[in-house]
Amino acid sequence: MRITCVGGGPAGLYFAVLAKLANPANEVTVLERNPPGVTYGWGVVFWDDLLDDLFHYDPVSAGRLWRAACKWDEYEVRATGKEVTHLAGYGFSLGRHRMLQILTARAVELGVDVRFSDDAVSPPDADLVVACDGAGSSLRSLDAEHFGTEIATGRNRYTWLGTPHVFRTFTFGFEQTHAGWIWYHAYPFDDNTSTFIVECTPETWAGLELDRLDPAAGTARLETIFAAHLDGQPLVDRGSGWMNFRRVTNQRWDNGNVVLMGDAAHTTHFAIGSGTKLAMQDAMALADALAEASDGPLAPALERYEHRRRAALAPLQRAAQASSEWFERMPEYADLPSIRFSYALSDRRGEYPLWRYLLHLSTQRSVTRALLRRALSARRWSRARRRRPGDPAPATRAAPLPTGG
Ligand SMILES: Cc1cc2nc3c(=O)[nH]c(=O)nc-3n(C[C@H](O)[C@H](O)[C@H](O)COP(=O)(O)OP(=O)(O)OC[C@H]3O[C@@H](n4cnc5c(N)ncnc54)[C@H](O)[C@@H]3O)c2cc1C
DSSP: OEEEEEOOSHHHHHHHHHHHHHOTTSEEEEEOSSOTTOOSOOEEEEOHHHHHHHHHHOHHHHHHHHHHSEEEOOEEEEETTSOOEEEOOOEEEEEHHHHHHHHHHHHHHTTOEEESSOOOOSOOSSSEEEEOOOTTOHHHHHTHHHHTEEEEEOSSEEEEEEESSOOSSEEEEEEEETTEEEEEEEEEOSSSOEEEEEEEOHHHHHHTTTTTSOHHHHHHHHHHHTHHHHTTOOOBOOSOOOBOOEEEEESOOEETTEEEOGGGTOOOOGGGOOHHHHHHHHHHHHHHHHHHHTTSOHHHHHHHHHHHHHHHHHHHHHHHHHHHHHHHTHHHHTTSOHHHHHHHHHTTTSOOOHHHHHHHHHHTSHHHHHHHHHHHHHHHHHHHHHSOTTOOOOOOOBOOOOOOO
16 A cells, blocks of 8 residues: 655654554655654654553564653642642653654664655645645645634644753643743653743733743743743744644544544643643544454554544543643632642542542642652653563653652
8 A cells, every 4th residue: 555644743743653563564754844863843752552552562663762761750830929839740751853753763773765855735645645744734625615614723822942941850841921821831851951941911911021022031030930941041942933733633533545644633722731641643644544454445544543643532532632721721820829729629520439539639748749659650660661661771860759748
């Protein structure tokens, strides 16, 4: 089969890997409009569920991603005028650039033809064209009516920055300014860099003149606002600019031999950090659907893929929606005492039973927190050990255990 993936993001590269693993005779091409090593954004987070899937589908690339990932083991919440509080949980983070480098190398070693600086403006000639060219997909736009594309724009403004300040762990920081609250989601993703996503309401954005300042002056203003969090380190803007989140949905995901995947099919608000996972799980589902179809017709396989993915996505998309709405209403929660504020933040999807609040209360005590982190760390390692035998031994950069609260 001749397969072309338009877009060399996580969805396209991972699907290319799986298509080659499924049948080395498949002729698989990835067209990526950027030159090698060029991409947008900074680090992304993910959790054990994605790693389980990655190890199941391709232990080789999974082992490389796992070894490259930064491991963090709790959330910290900082807000003006409130004590620092903590949320239980652990996860992983990895630079988008590094992730794509690993996936590209894996694809190339399996025989995928990865072509950079190749901007596909129309569907290429292939048996199957995977349109995985991101939220603004130009292939999808060619037939937006057929796909039934809808784009809803979120209210808040955000910008995706980086910083050489290496945060100890995943941190939410909220600062009160004369123009209202502004906050960040930050986490380390390698030994030298953290992701730093800044978000605020449009009123605060305008009140801080971030709508008028040039990018360098805007970044300097953010550095001043968040100085207490950055330990004297700068913020780095790679030109992402201020955006509103765009929630993309499509009524149909296929059109003849063209099928949508990843952000081109659906976007998921970054407040739950799942878009990359969902894009890669799309790739897994399409690979499965094609394998089941064997040499049969394409259409039923594409329908099966879409049907399964819609069902799997629905709960996460509801969670993402609730989560992004919480951040749109954030100023309403600002007067809560610190522990209740961070609990409201963690329960922003509104799903937690009472015991989670009790756990949250106990997490604020340093001894309980240390015990909890040890228990979660043990769970992480035991889950890692259960993954496919033969995976290379993980080499971690674990965050240190807490010394105080
Ligand atoms: C601020 C922010 C933070 C995020 N944080 C996380 C996180 O922590 N965890 C997480 O899981 N997800 C996160 N996401 C979401 C994640 O980035 C996306 O969901 C994910 O990248 C989607 O992968 P994709 O392969 O579908 O699309 P993309 O990663 O967007 O890749 C599409 C590729 O297609 C290329 N392309 C576009 N048009 C063409 C063309 N015409 N021809 C050839 N190539 C083309 C682009 O250059 C790009 O490389 C975040 C998103 C944002 C905005």
